Each structure stands twice: as structure tokens, then as C-alpha cells.
Amino acid sequence: MTAGLQQGPGCPVPQVDLERVQLGHGSGGTMSAALLERCFLPHLANDTLAPLGDAAVFQAPAAELAFSTDTFVVHPLEFPGGDIGCLAVHGTVNDLAMMGATPKYLSVGFVLEEGLEMALLERIVASLARAARECGVPIATGDTKVVERGRGDGLYLNTAGIGAMTPGFAPRATLARAGDTIIVSGPLGRHGMAIMAAREGLRFEAEIESDTAPLHALVAALHDAVGQAIHVMRDPTRGGVASALNEIAAAAGVGMVLEERAFPIPEPVEAACEMLGLDPLYVANEGVLVALIAADAAGQALEVMRAHPAGAEAVAIGRVVDDHPGLVVLETRIGGRRVVDMLPGDQLPRIC
């Protein structure tokens, strides 16, 4: 719909396109208030957000807190299996969950590009709100800015999150110990390859969907079952499993041995990676965790994870060793061994 006044002869009238974001929506005035009322609040409304003050106020959810932030610049904004809205919720929820925290509150900051379709924005806000509800984490506070056409790419999103730590549970990289079993909770490489395919207009026999999903419930189930046998957890997003494991190996001064034949790479991901010359170990995941579990609890951990929807295809892919500290070594399908480094540069930009 385009709202224009009646146009008299010789009198050009400015046309205001109500279907697209305009600079005035970022002014802090009545247009900002209208955007909030019409597009944001119908989806995001909750008791914590409701007072719409300069900040949200709530009781501290635990004696010890976790605090995390992530900005999302994924392109395209919508992709098979998700969109930037639910991704922004899952990303921060998962960062909190990897520290052993229960996610409790999120903030959200929007950077809108002038000209963004209102209908697209509203779909994304709805998806973000749905994901937050499904995670049981209210959007407590937010902010919106608008930049001129050509100074953004539709929409960038930031989320920050506060989580409640559980006493006695603080998995971290430096707890990795020789003997630990390295488990991944599901198939690898789906998010990165879904984005790549959507961006490049690639078609494969089977469509690859992003795995974007929250992991906090899986972590809670795992903690209930094996407790402090969980030494380290990471969500291998940018840089993939290879980069996450390299960081842990470096931080803990341990070595790792991975078994290539154990990797759960879906056939379409494998085919797409082969075609594009990419290594699935470096491709981003958004609904998978890597856990280092004390060896004697690894069997039970796998069982519990497989009983949970988010971990149905969990599998052990390797072990922590005393040898070659700081190095991640791959035992290949054909019996060779090679070092798996960190991702050096930009395999896939703007994946999250």
C-alpha cells in the first residue's frame, strides 16, 4: 500500500511507502513508536518487556550468572530450515548452554536497512518471538536503528543473553583430560551448506536444511544423567568442529584423535562439500554441540543424548590423548593420519 495525498495539478506529492522501512522508523519519535506497536510488540510482548523502560528489571535468576552476546549478519535472511530471527535466539541460547547455564533472558538489537520489506521484517520478528517462547526465554529489552539504503543488508540482529549457572557445574575448555570421549550431538555441516546452497542458488538432489535449534534442554538432560563427567561443551558454529576442537586442544594443552569414519556427515552435505571443495569439519553448525565426556560416562551420555530429540543422532567421533598436545589429528577412512588445523580464513562469510 502506498499512502499519498490527493495530487493536485502540477503539485508533486511525496509518496510514503508504508510497506518498507524508512529512516524515520529509527528516529526515536512517533514513527519508531508506531513500528514498535505494529510490528514488534504483537509478537514479542511479555511481562518483563511490557514496561518498555530504558532497561528491563527482574530478580537475579541465580547466584552465579552467565552473560553472552552474538551479532547475526547471515545472508540470506531466510533459508531452508530457519531465518535470522530464530538463529539469533538459538545462537545466544546455545552459547549460554555451552557454559552450563540455563538461559533466562534475552535482549535484541535490530539494525534495519531503509527499504526493507515490512512483511519480511514481521516474519522475522515472529520467528524470533516463536523461538524465544519455545526456549522459555523472554525478550526482556530491545532497540531498533535504521541505516540508509546501501549501508546494511536488509537486517542485522544482535542478541545478548543472561543465564543461570547451576552450582558445581562449570564445563570449560581447560577441563579436557586425556581419555575423554569426544561426542557430537548430531549430523555435521547442515547450517553452513544450507546457507551456501540458498545463497548461490545451488540445487542438490535432497534439499539441505539448516540445523538451527536450541541445545539447552539437551544439555539439561545430559547434566541430569552424567553431571560433572561433562568436561567441555562447545557449539561448533563459525569455523566448524575443527576450529572448536583446536581451540579446546590449545586451551587445555591436550591432543585429540578423531576417526573420520565416525563423522556423521549427511550424504547431501558430503556431496555438496565435495562439489564446492569444502571440508565439512570446517562448516558451521547451529544446532549441534561437541562434548568432551569422561570416558567412563561416555556410554551413558550417548544413550541420554540419543533419547532426546536434539541429540537423536549423537555419536562419538574421537578421544582426547596425552600425545601431541595442542594438535587435533584425524585418522582417515583409508588409515592415514593428518593434522586438522583451525580454519585459517573465510571459508564461508556471513554464515551466522
Added chain:
Amino acid sequence: MTAGLQQGPGCPVPQVDLERVQLGHGSGGTMSAALLERCFLPHLANDTLAPLGDAAVFQAPAAELAFSTDTFVVHPLEFPGGDIGCLAVHGTVNDLAMMGATPKYLSVGFVLEEGLEMALLERIVASLARAARECGVPIATGDTKVVERGRGDGLYLNTAGIGAMTPGFAPRATLARAGDTIIVSGPLGRHGMAIMAAREGLRFEAEIESDTAPLHALVAALHDAVGQAIHVMRDPTRGGVASALNEIAAAAGVGMVLEERAFPIPEPVEAACEMLGLDPLYVANEGVLVALIAADAAGQALEVMRAHPAGAEAVAIGRVVDDHPGLVVLETRIGGRRVVDMLPGDQLPRIC
């Protein structure tokens, strides 16, 4: 400095410009790690950030918390009186302070545009770090993304902050009462006009500097002195004093009367606004608060504020009334009265 390999005959070698941000710096791999090590950590390092996990972990700083976020897209990135780095700290610190909270922890999210000068980025990171130190608020956690050239504007920043609420102190819009004195803590319109002048290359007789500054110490002094006589506080950023007061009037269902002759508008701001056809009441401030104070404590409040560097030029500009609920009315210098509305659209885009 440009790092190139020795070039053999007929062999074009890629040139990597180490003085500018590249897409690989957002990959999550070794280039991201190098950027963190070289540009971010030397300035931002602190005990909370140090473990560099997926989230920061710390003791809850109070039984009741405030949580706020703001994204900063100000253009230009550096301006007289400040830059996007210190602005991003002050903005969120002030949002927390307006709720009566003591700022305790910040997160920061960077969106870098490919090609951004490293030297500029480092100046901004240093400024952000300095502002955070001066506020006594560590950067607890952070994130960096890179977008392609032409998909950003150098740098966008998000900060989120956690503050500690003081029991019994919860100023908010709905506490505004007829009789309250409306006080501003300092000169109006400096930030917005400094940005405008820098952006448009305008020169005035006296340079206008942004007022960007933290307000939490001023709030603490005010609270120590007059306690719950502080009914409402707002930092009038986008939309200026006029929009902030309109929001309060609407939320509390009260009227307001402002005295134009009391407004502390610096002469260069007044002159610049006149030249550009802007109303200083709608221009953004980044180091000023508006407080609604119970009338019998207003004198003491002014005294305390004026004794503080951030409130040296504090002045009463009006009062809350029972009449015309929801309306802010201005008594002009020449004795007229007119309604001061909310800012409708985009007086000045990308001001913060």
C-alpha cells in the same frame, strides 16, 4: 603495510592488505583469533573477559537486576567530543542508570565492514575500553562479525549491559506526579548538533562538541541526597527532551508545562539549529538526564547535581501539572503557549 609473497615472472600474487579489515577476520578461524589478540584484547582485557568462553560467568551483582541494550550506527564514527566507541559505553551505562541501576557488566558486538581501516578500528576499541574503565564496568563478553564492502558503514556497535538495582529505588515514568519539578542536568542539543556539523562539514564560530558522558555517578549522588523524591529519570537521546517528556506524560497521564526561557541551550547550538531549521528540544543528547523530582526536594536536587561535574549546569525547566493530561505545553519567551509534540519522523538519522 601490504604483505605480498615474492612475485615470480607471470605469476600474479594476491596482495593482502593488513591495514584493513577483511572478510576472513569474521570467519571464526585464525584470522578472527589474530584480530582478537592484536586489536581487541590489548585494550579490553579484564578478569571477567579473560577465559574467552562462549559466555562470561560472574556472581549476580544484586538480588534485582536491570538489563538493557542499544545498537550504535552513528555517522561519522569519530566526531568532536567523542566517537562510536565511548558513545556505545555511555549509551548503555546511561540506560541502566535511568532505571536507578548501578551498571556492572557490558557486552559488545561489532559489525565491521570489509575495508575498515585497522588504525581507526583500534582507536575506537581503545576509546570504548577507556570509557568502560572510567565507568568501572568491564566488557565481560563480545562478538565480531564482518560484512562485505558496501553492506555496512565502517562499523556498527551493539552493547548490552547488566546493572544492580538498589532496593527501594525504582524511578519510572508512571511515578510522575502533578507538582514534580522537571530538571535537566546540563546544556541541551550538543550531541545532535555536533554530529550534524561533522557530517555536513558545517563550521560555526565555536565548535560544538558532543556531550557524550556517563551519568551513573550523578544519579548515585542524586539518590544519596534525595532518595525516592526522584520519581522519573530519562536520558533524552534520539527524539530529544521533547520526545522523552511526551513519553512520560503519556505513560503517567499527567500534563507538563515547560518554560522556554529556562532551557539551557548553548549559544552555538541555538545558532546552528536556527540556521538548519531544527528545534533544539528534539535534538539528541548523550550526557544529559531529565529528572522529575518531588517539588519539596527539587532545590536540594539541583544543588547536589550542580556540585557534580556531570550536572554542573543543571536547571529546572518546568513542572508536572494536573491539567491537559498527556500534553507537554511550552510557555514561550514572548508569553505564548504551544503544545510540544513527539518528534514525528527523522529529524536527524543515525545520530547514535
